[in-house]
Amino acid sequence: MAERLYGMLGEFDSPEGLLAAARQARAAGYRELDAFTPFPIDGLAPILRIPRPWISVVGLIGAFSGAGAALLMQMFTNYDYPLNVGGRPLYALSAFAVVMFELTILFSALAMLVATLWQNGLPRLNYPVFAASRFHLASKDRFFLCVKGQDPMFDDQGTAAFLTDAGAASVERVPP
Structure with missing residues (x-):
């Protein structure tokens, strides 16, 4: 054939x-x-x-995943190792904002990068x-x-x- x-x-x-x-x-x-x-x-x-292209949806999902991961990570850390400094609450969300912002951007960018490579079929060597x-x-x-x-x-x-x-x-x- x-x-x-x-x-x-x-x-x-x-x-x-x-x-x-x-x-x-x-x-x-x-x-x-x-x-x-x-x-x-x-x-x-x-x-x-x-x-x-559905890259924007992937970026949004990555952003929510990053924010959720940052929030859960910090809440778990504060629960396991509580520090009562100056009478602040155990879960001070305003203190978590910086790390949540950073991981939101990081996860969103990485998710879009991987999705772009996958959607374009890269790396295509030949x-x-x-x-x-x-x-x-x-x-x-x-x-x-x-x-x-x-x-x-x-x-x-x-x-x-x-x-x-x-x-x-x-x-x-x-x-x-």
């Missing part, structure tokens, strides 16, 4: 050409699409159906499209549309013909 391709990579000269090809691909029924551009292109994310001969131009002045091989409509010759008809300057097979 032949090894399935990672996808078919079409190279475009302009962002408008890439947007038009992505719209055509979506209209033709392709669902597994990815684009590589040297700068952000307005309107490309909805066509590719890139999910909304990505199949990096092996494409002209892909190095994606960071300079070329725009690439990749139809992934896992797409139900993917067909080696059919997808290559589709990308050529959509205006691709070159089409290249991307091995896995």
Whole structure:
């Protein structure tokens, strides 16, 4: 059995050409699409159906976890080793504020860092499209549309013909 391709990579000269090809691909029924551009292109994310990032929710959960951990840690310490200094109460929440603030920021930042790495699939040491001969131009002045091989409509010759008809300057097979 032949090894399935990672996808078919079409190279475009302009962002408008890439947007038009992505719209055509979506209209033709392709669902597994990815684009590589040297700068952000307005309107490309909805066509590719890139999910909304949930990093802010993770940051909020991390912040509450940090505040809760700081509060519980200090309350436990004051319960185990009570110090009656100057008649202050055993659980003086105003005295806990600084440590709670610090751990709130720390846990939130660390949670967002880990979530960002996980959501982006990093660290990714190898990505199949990096092996494409002209892909190095994606960071300079070329725009690439990749139809992934896992797409139900993917067909080696059919997808290559589709990308050529959509205006691709070159089409290249991307091995896995």
